[in-house]
Amino acid sequence: MIKVQITGKEQIVKVEEGTIITPLGFSAAGIHTKVKRKRNDMGLIYCEVPAEAAAVYTLNQIKAAPLKVTKENLDQEGKLQAIIVNSGNANACTGNQGLFDAHSMKNAVANLLSINPHHVAVASTGVIGEKMPMEKIIPGIAHLVPQKNQQAALDFNEAILTTDTCMKTTCYETVIDGVKITMAGSAKGSGMIAPNMATMLGFITTDANISHDHLQSALSAVTNKTFNRITVDGDTSTNDMVVVMASGFAENTPLEPSNEEWDQFVQLLEKVCEDLAIMIARDGEGATKLIEVNVYGAISDDEAGKIAKTVVGSDLVKTMVYGSDPNWGRVMMAIGKSGMTLDPENINISIGPYSLLENSQPTNYVEETLSDYLKNETVVININLNIGSGHGKAWGCDLTYDYVRINASYRT
Structure with missing residues (x-):
């Protein structure tokens, strides 16, 4: 581990081998459904309990069906327990059929994991305007087995990529309220990137104990200084989304702005988001610098x-x-x-x-x-x-x- 920042008496420390499932309570999976010709194209993040969650979305007025379904679900009670992601098809500009397909993905995951359907987020990335190949998507979901090991995290990271040339992941930990809190992130993004946000998907997990409202406030503020400060080509996608899930398994006193260590949590979140944002900018399509x-x-x-x-x-x-x-x-x-x-x-x-x-x-x-x-x-x-x-x-x-x-x- 490498010390990267000091806040008061505590450290924010990079976990070099950390992944999206390093925070307590999370597991993941990634498989190849043949939506793409090669490599994994479907991924899953699962939390053992309904996690407090927050999200930010593209400012493009044309929003893809998965984004609409995720927002609708998260708005119900601010909790998520699973995120299903596919690459190779954006399910954008696909009308009522696209919405039906996104709901079908949500329901298939809920059935697979025996969880509430409105605790499932849906994300897609890929070609715009083509109908989802549901004959591959739904059978693929049935083969997802979330696990808590390094290979499962790598499988997920690969599953969310499109024109990316590398996986983008980071992990940090700190001590708040006397207990260790870990936060990790995984992202994709390479082109059509001019956030508000970008052609990018970002997934962040943490075991911090924090409510949906306060997590949303922190994410919105941090996004403006990180994901909304990168650009590759000036274009803003229809599918951009960043989702944070907090399991609460660290069992710290619930975090809120009045806490003495609130700023430290926000800095932890900012460090994860900034790392992912810089990786996306560095991996711009065709980029050399x-x-x-x-x-x-x-x-x-x-x-x-x-x-x-x-x-x-x-x-x-x-x-x-x-x-x-x-x-x-x-x-x-x-x-x-x-x-x-x-x-x-x-x-x-x-x-x-x-x-x-x-x-x-x-x-x-x-x-x-x-x-x-x-x-x-x-x-x-x-x-x-x-x-x-x-x-x-x-x-x-x-x-x-x-x-x-x-x-x-x-x-x-």
Whole structure:
């Protein structure tokens, strides 16, 4: 384990071998139903008890059937006991049949596990506009056997991927109220990513004791600083969803904002979400580099975050990074088009440790040195607006020829 942060007397510690089922009370499964030609395409997370749960959803006005079913179920009493996920078909823009199919998946899982149907969340990812191959989905559900071992977690992680090139998972633990609390996450996402949220699914488990209302409040706040700060291509999907389940098995005093250690729990959640968000940004379709943009000296944290996301989402900035061309004018352009509060004559820009602009005037940087830095797998752009104390950051990736190739043949 590696210490990554200190909060008061306690530590938030990364669990290197942790998985989505490391928190107490959870198990998982993943299988191949042949919806996709290769590799697992259906996954399940199961909790031994109905867990307090929370979720955030895409802001795209066109929402896929599974998302609607999940929201409808979660709104009933704020609890979930299982999440069924399929990849290869999004079940989006499929009308009444799509809703019927999503409900059928929910009911099949409830029957399999002998749990309440409205304690089942449904998530799908893949091609939009094609009807679900229910002749494969329903028999597949019958073969899901949730287990609490490393292979089961890996099977689940693989089952949720589409154009992803790698699995995305993380796990942390801390001590709150004198007991160990563990939180883990698994996500998918690679393209059509400009959150509010992204073409992404995120699943987080924890054994913390916390109510639905307080968990929802924490997730909504953290999402705005993590998942909503990544972008790959400026597009927002129909299926995006992040779900958190809390088993309560840690048996801590119920967490709420008035608790002395509330901030520590929120930081634990933020660390898990930030890890997953960065993994998604790094794995953008065709990407070769992760871009992190930090904005300081803004009028507010909110404005700083919006400027950072505008910069990291600029196609010209993304191609600048891909081409290792330190053209800071593209960064200035993106700052200016953000619509946020600025003093155009007082902006500092640096790329990595190298200053390019001070008080909106070019510095005597060495272009070859900057170009060499831009060849790194991670590129950090720092911006200081010098007008306030607001700070925000965002993540994205470079824009490459492969992005066009991948998306030009997505269905073939």
